[in-house]
Amino acid sequence: MDTIExxxxxxxxxxxxxxxxxxxxxxxxxxxxAEEIDLKELAELVKSLVGGEGTQSEINYDALEPAxxxxxxxxxxxxxxxxxxxxxxxxxxxxxxxxxxxxxxxQGTRLGFNGPKGTFPISPIxxxxxxxxxxxxxxxxxxxxxSAIPWFIMTSHVNHEATxxxxxxxxxxxxxxxxxxxxxQGRMPAVDFQGKILLESNGSIAMSPDGHGGAxxxxxxSGALDEMESRGIEYLSYFQVDNPHxxxxxxxxxxxxxxxxxxxxxxxxxxxxxxxxxxxxxxSGDRLEVVEYSDMPDELTAQRDENGQLRFIAGSxxxxxxxxxxxxxxxxxxxxxxxxxxxxxxxxxxxxDSGEQIVPNEPNGVKFEMFVxxxxxxAGEPMIIETTRLGDFSPVKNAEGVDSAESCRADQQRLFAxxxxxxxxEVESDELGxxxxxxxxxxxxGYNYESFAESWERRGPEFDLSKEAYIE
Ligand code: UTP
Numbered sequence: 001m002d003t004i005e006x007x008x009x010x011x012x013x014x015x016x017x018x019x020x021x022x023x024x025x026x027x028x029x030x031x032x033x034a035e036e037i038d039l040k041e042l043a044e045l046v047k048s049l050v051g052g053e054g055t056q057s058e059i060n061y062d063a064l065e066p067a068x069x070x071x072x073x074x075x076x077x078x079x080x081x082x083x084x085x086x087x088x089x090x091x092x093x094x095x096x097x098x099x100x101x102x103x104x105x106x107q108g109t110r111l112g113f114n115g116p117k118g119t120f121p122i123s124p125i126x127x128x129x130x131x132x133x134x135x136x137x138x139x140x141x142x143x144x145x146x147s148a149i150p151w152f153i154m155t156s157h158v159n160h161e162a163t164x165x166x167x168x169x170x171x172x173x174x175x176x177x178x179x180x181x182x183x184x185q186g187r188m189p190a191v192d193f194q195g196k197i198l199l200e201s202n203g204s205i206a207m208s209p210d211g212h213g214g215a216x217x218x219x220x221x222s223g224a225l226d227e228m229e230s231r232g233i234e235y236l237s238y239f240q241v242d243n244p245h246x247x248x249x250x251x252x253x254x255x256x257x258x259x260x261x262x263x264x265x266x267x268x269x270x271x272x273x274x275x276x277x278x279x280x281x282x283x284s285g286d287r288l289e290v291v292e293y294s295d296m297p298d299e300l301t302a303q304r305d306e307n308g309q310l311r312f313i314a315g316s317x318x319x320x321x322x323x324x325x326x327x328x329x330x331x332x333x334x335x336x337x338x339x340x341x342x343x344x345x346x347x348x349x350x351x352x353d354s355g356e357q358i359v360p361n362e363p364n365g366v367k368f369e370m371f372v373x374x375x376x377x378x379a380g381e382p383m384i385i386e387t388t389r390l391g392d393f394s395p396v397k398n399a400e401g402v403d404s405a406e407s408c409r410a411d412q413q414r415l416f417a418x419x420x421x422x423x424x425x426e427v428e429s430d431e432l433g434x435x436x437x438x439x440x441x442x443x444x445x446g447y448n449y450e451s452f453a454e455s456w457e458r459r460g461p462e463f464d465l466s467k468e469a470y471i472e
Contacts, residue, residue, distance in 0.1 A: 213370025278315030
């Protein structure tokens with residue numbers, strides 16, 4: 001049966017309603033898009049999600065318990081468990097068994113920035129972009145471990161070319177070109193509330209990236225996983241493109257993962273307050289799950305333990321270590337595991353049956369996305385370690401207010417001030433802890449406290465902090 005007939009059979013024949021007006025090239029491109037769509041999968045998603053529940057998976061709230069985690073010890077330097085983990089992590093880094101992995105395929109609609117989000121300027125003085133900061137952290141870690149840290153970046157059909165171009169124009173920020181690999185994630189058609197596929201134009205379907213959970217199958221389909229395996233990579237250090245604070249490769253975290261019985265580990269932050277918008281790490285029986293803040297009933301988020309501390313305290317910051325072996329397993333044809341789709345109700349620009357362009361003011365349709373944390377229940381025993389907010393997390397999500405560029409620039413400076421004060425340097429700050437004179441520390445000088453402290457011992461006196469200071 002040909003593609004058009006199949007679409008008709010599934011009630012999606014309207015996708016080809018402008019066929020007669022299309023030229024050869026447009027027809028070929030529409031057919032190519034159409035052939036990417038698994039109509040059976042889509043029909044099931046429409047049935048289960050559109051107008052129904054938000055997710056294909058069901059949560060048994062009665063069985064939910066807070067997930068266990070490794071708290072940061074009072075004195076990390078003398079804690080044998082953490083130091084042992086660090087050693088194991090450092091060995092893996094020296095032996096080139098770790099790759100950095102950034103998911104950068106999102107559309108960044110809340111930020112409203114024109115271009116791939118990774119090209120957004122974010123450092124407080126030099127306006128370095130998100131990609132540049134990650135690249136410099138990776139370079140610094142490579143130098144530290146006299147090693148290579150291959151970097152894999154997942155893009156989408158919308159931003160792939162622009163992302164590659166940006167790296168080309170900037171000579172990969174000093175990284176070896178052969179150590180940076182880009183690959184595209186999959187995409188899914190958007191549908192209206194009746195489940196009909198939306199058209200972007202006469203000859204194209206409104207398609208959107210299939211969520212960060214699409215990373216697992218995209219790694220396998222794109223050949224990136226083959227490349228990792230051929231280079232002997234065992235662990236992926238997974239982080240999101242909008243979080244410049246992330247440690248990129250953290251030896252403690254890698255070590256805890258390597259020593260555990262799990263294929264996917266996570267970092268947690270103690271939630272600052274009940275309603276903070278972070279997913280919750282929970283266990284249900286022996287399965288680890290992240291329950292989104294919007295899915296968590298109020299009576300659970302409000303629960304407190306005997307010390308008055310929130311019971312469900314462990315917030316997810318979307319930082320994971322994932323074993324490449326696990327990705328191979330879950331993406332093999334024989335695998336019984338598939339990540340569920342979730343629906344996102346969005347405003348989706350499209351054309352109507354008369355071919356007129358509609359830019360809606362209200363949500364008019366549904367996009368389908370997979371979430372990477374839905375792989376956790378399949379990964380084995382939970383392994384979660386605590387991290388600190390400034391040390392790992394200040395995302396750039398919104399144009400202003402909470403989690404914006406402004407709040408992130410302030411957080412970067414709070415972190416730099418903290419490092420300096422730990423070295424006994426006086427830093428004058430305002431009542432919110434932000435230094436009065438702007439400070440920026442290049443990742444090449446220090447990409448975490450330890451590397452900063454070493455550089456400072458050697459070169460600290462060179463810098464004048466009585467005015468704006470870029471430390472490099
Ligand atoms: P978000 O959930 O914040 O989505 O992505 P977003 O698309 O970037 O932004 P909004 O919601 O439109 O404002 C979290 C991380 O997951 C990546 C993003 O690039 C970001 O690093 N992501 C998200 C993907 O790689 N692919 C996707 O399909 C979705």
